[in-house]
Amino acid sequence: MAQKPSIPKGTRDFSPVEMAKRNYIFNTIRDVYALYGYRQIETPAMENLSTLMGKYGEEGDKLLFKILNSGDFVAKTTDEELLGRNSIRLTNKFCEKGLRYDLTVPFARYVVQHREELQLPFKRYQIQPVWRADRPQKGRYREFYQCDADVVGSDSLLNEVELVQIIDEVFSRFGIRVCIKINNRKILAGIAEIIGAPDKIVDITVAIDKLDKIGLDNVNAELLAGGLSQESVEKLQPILTLSGSNEEKLESIAHVLADSETGLKGVEEVKFVLGEVADARPHNEVELDLTLARGLNYYTGCIFEVKALDVQIGSITGGGRYDNLTGIFGMPGLSGVGISFGADRIYDVLNQLELYPEDAVGGCRILFINFGLREAKQCMAYARKLRTEGISAEVYPDSVKMKKQMSYANAHGVPYVALVGENEIKEGKLMLKDMVSGNQQLVSIEEVVELLNKS
Amino acid sequence: MAQKPSIPKGTRDFSPVEMAKRNYIFNTIRDVYALYGYRQIETPAMENLSTLMGKYGEEGDKLLFKILNSGDFVAKTTDEELLGRNSIRLTNKFCEKGLRYDLTVPFARYVVQHREELQLPFKRYQIQPVWRADRPQKGRYREFYQCDADVVGSDSLLNEVELVQIIDEVFSRFGIRVCIKINNRKILAGIAEIIGAPDKIVDITVAIDKLDKIGLDNVNAELLAGGLSQESVEKLQPILTLSGSNEEKLESIAHVLADSETGLKGVEEVKFVLGEVADARPHNEVELDLTLARGLNYYTGCIFEVKALDVQIGSITGGGRYDNLTGIFGMPGLSGVGISFGADRIYDVLNQLELYPEDAVGGCRILFINFGLREAKQCMAYARKLRTEGISAEVYPDSVKMKKQMSYANAHGVPYVALVGENEIKEGKLMLKDMVSGNQQLVSIEEVVELLNKS
Structure with a gap:
């Protein structure tokens, strides 16, 4: 086999279980933001370098990921400039775009660019990844999510009060x-x-x-x-x-x-x-x-x-009031205040304290074992019925050994397995196995609906 | 004022209303995928160019956005190479990473890289943006979302059947x-x-x-x-x-x-x-x-x-079976089948046919008018009470002119406005205005809860 493919250092794949946990975090934060009337926006991953450069200090400029111009990117550079080998100057020649470094500067850019459409005060939240060419290390990634809420165009301290209440509510929901x-x-x-x-x-x-x-x-x-x-x-x-x-x-x-x-x-x-x-x-x-x-x-x-x-870790949320954020884009006098939840650190804290609610990480509710095409067809019909009731259901697609199908159910933490063989079809029933207790019972599909809706 | 800032051509900002509509699309697709037992993964925006290059044909290679290496990116290039001005060769020297072009190749890379952790068949869905340096035109963007579901490791045609059912269910939910x-x-x-x-x-x-x-x-x-x-x-x-x-x-x-x-x-x-x-x-x-x-x-x-x-537009969803997708990464013999919803075109269709359900695009349910600090404090308490009941509520942060606050409520489509002045505080009540009918009634906070939970 060829060399195993890999991903750039400092980046991550998220498995289904990790995604379920991350979605739990994002959804909790999103729900609370929405309860307080904050409204979601999204901005593009790429911003013009003119928007990003100079906003994060000299060190920040270096940590921006720059996108090479498409096509003949060297055309506008002279031989002298090329041989000068000044990487900063050549970057300016070769690149016009960069990946966003945070959500704050793109937000300021958004407010200025869309000021005519906006009704102030503008309360927005934004949950998107950002990229930094930092040296990767434990807990520090080159791609990570920020979860920001800001209100611009209001000087009132009631905003600060509410933002503290939002923080309090979010961590109370997490149980942290x-x-x-x-x-x-x-x-x-x-x-x-x-x-x-x-x-x-x-x-x-x-x-x-x-x-x-x-x-x-x-x-x-x-x-x-x-x-x-x-x-x-x-x-x-x-x-x-x-x-x-x-x-x-x-x-x-x-x-x-x-x-x-x-x-x-x-x-x-x-x-x-x-x-x-x-x-x-x-x-x-x-x-x-x-x-x-x-x-x-x-x-x-x-x-x-x-x-x-209860965990030794740096700050997991931060924020504050700034009085001139949009000034950098030529729109002075607009006050803002905001907070940002550190999703990756919150993820680590929830893992360490094992605070995920059980239903946050669960996948499918029931797996139908496949005993062959005839039985599988019946199972497909049952599964459709369950789905119309809002119950997630899977039919194992291949009629392979029972052991393999059961190990699939176990690996995915499926709480119920349904066995529908010749006898069950005759009786119009299914054998339902509770994967936690190991108990089996012969039931109708209506009883399955009732049972799974309750549990 | 300085020149208005802008974003790279072919990219988009999404306003709160646009985000609400997009979330409705993504959530609908996500819900149906999950009902069928597909599980979400995410992969990094940046992949190694060795993963991406050669997978989309020569034209595709050109359409990849490449990331400039950090630091002294010219160091390993000779003067001759620089003066050769061969942009493809120089790109290989200057760049090791690129932005993902679709979700299929990263998924194949994921399967091969994580094969030891995976229980086959692996049913995954993935909803993330992709980037292409295509010439921007109407309906074609340089950053857009794909919503893919694939199952690998099963030859069964039951997968094809379920994928068609998923497509059917999703569009039935959309009303398209x-x-x-x-x-x-x-x-x-x-x-x-x-x-x-x-x-x-x-x-x-x-x-x-x-x-x-x-x-x-x-x-x-x-x-x-x-x-x-x-x-x-x-x-x-x-x-x-x-x-x-x-x-x-x-x-x-x-x-x-x-x-x-x-x-x-x-x-x-x-x-x-x-x-x-x-x-x-x-x-x-x-x-x-x-x-x-x-x-x-x-x-x-x-x-x-x-x-x-009912709308003249190209294909809004596509997919099929492929028998050797992971072969490109040295893992042959794994069959897969998948579909991909075109979120941007579905968005256009829903807009054109005005099919968005009303509650999909709604924001906050009630806005409290701010008559001054003393009244606002009472409103903050009321708003907290509503939020504990799951009702999104806002207090206008500044005690500005009534007209400005009402126009804010209108601009955001807030269905109810609460007026709490001196008299209302004395009586322990609030004046609730229905923004659609224009009717006002004096009610208790408990009555507001009841009314908003019903409507």
Whole structure:
């Protein structure tokens, strides 16, 4: 046999069982998004490189998968350019399109491109794969799904409240215990202001983001190395070591930020969101966490992140408010807020905790054993009857050994097997075998319908 | 404002309403596939070019979208090769991956790659986009979805019978009247044999395939030009002008093909499939059509095609049996049969005939008008209550002018709007407006639940 074919590294095939589990995840998220009035859109896998380049930083540009132009793609390149061997410059010559890197930039592009058709506020969700030429490693893939919901064109904090409620509802449906963490970029900006280093906000948030991973001492060292004064770093300490209830934390922060208008605005926003969320009695813990900064610099207001409580894994959902996402496409002044569920990590968590409901991964309900053409014809008629009742049914297509057919039923987790031989046909009945208990009973097709509709 | 951003030609954005319609199509097909025991898989968008190249003919190779290798993609190319400017050779140097062109080749690759995990027969369905660098034109896109079901590892004709039943059921659910056409490659091979030109089968099927489009005279001319003798072309005439019921046609053909073992085998196969399908009383017409040949040369047995009766459009579904699909990956002897629904054309047909059920395209069920923060808080509580009852509900996030909020409700086709002002809060009620009739009534939230669950 020839060499086994394979797929590109960092990509995956999904088997029927894996697909059933993934569909359970996507459908749960989709259902909750729809309950809150978010509406689905889809954008093409390929975007113009002019849409994608420069939106994810220099590193991001490198991680974009580029599509070679069709036809004579070298025609417009001079000999000198070819021999210059500058891969970035040649990429620009050879490629006009790339695969989408996330759902956020295509969404911003969508909003600007279709602005005349859109009724604002626009609440959309989008569940599609994205591609990144990252080095593949455990839990990191070159093709993976994102499940985003965003609302643009509304400044109201009620959106933030609802998004936290959506997160809470989704994880409650999954049965995954989580802590929903919330922070606000304005608080971080206020802190930078108070310690007299407003231009250092990016450095500070990046450093704070690492607090969990590298510890307080290393964060302090990084801040100093980044050019903050010893005095500023000291001022930061009470903020970094804050504790107590959300209310207590907010009070302390408001105290520290008394002189920063921006900072106090951030405190107010978080207070409102936390208060409204608490009033609705969420299933999960919702916590103010100042160390939460998220890498993305386009956030301008509240930011969210979700940690699973019973599994060691990174953030499984994140999001926040951004005030100028469509500005990159020439449409300024449109505020938005959104969240993104990490389907692959949620998949890992559900697997590890074995939280899939039984009917989420089940396939066909009943398999008819094939004893030969005459019997199979009768089985086909029975199967059709079951399907009109909404019961999925299969007839084994070939009249091979019973053992092989039963092993097929077992491999697919089919709960019932029907045996229809000469005698059963004579009696107008079928022998129904419960594959879990092993019990057999002679029943009519109507009784099968009743039994399978109940179970 | 900067230049409006755009998307690559031949690709599309799907708006919420379009997505709702597309989901209705995909879900209908998915439901029927699952009822028949087909199980979903997904494969990556990118495949190794070694998997894709050479599988779709020379023209197909050109239509593959190729992905530029990451990093210094020119490193392994010599100056001479660069200056040779041979775009095909350079593509091989610069690219290792491509976007999938259909779902059939990736499925064959999947079966061979995972053969140790698979329990044959393997009945799989797959609903994913494919990409082709075709010249875009009306109804032809560079990114479009295919909805395939195939079973491999079973020679039984019962599979063909079930696939025709699946087609019949899907179009019956859509409410699209169709004619399901069926033919068999063995009949075509028998014909070639009888007229003494067994090596001309490809030419003959390609020519017959054009009968509808260019007429009998031109087909005859093409056959002569292709090297068939005048005598052979004459022998073909009764076959091309066949008429009557399926049974009558089969009888005439069996007569003509009396000396061809292969041909008679084909007649037997079609007879069996048509007979079984007829016994189950299909919703749609099922017709033997000898002019049906389909372009794809890998079919070896029955072939299917579906024509819509009430709309002028090409084939909206097709398929057939192939006996050696996995042979291209070194795994010979595995027979398969499958079908593929053309989602984009079905979408056009449903639009043209206005066949979408009302609830397929509906969004949110009720919108709460926002009269200010205090009222909105009450509305948020009401909305949560409705959502726990499975009713999708939105609170307009900003307390803007009533007119703007009502126009939002209209634009989204929201059937009910709830008004909760100071008075309503005092009474513990809400004013419910039916957006179709315009009627308003003062009701409790429990009454809203009851009313929306019923409607």
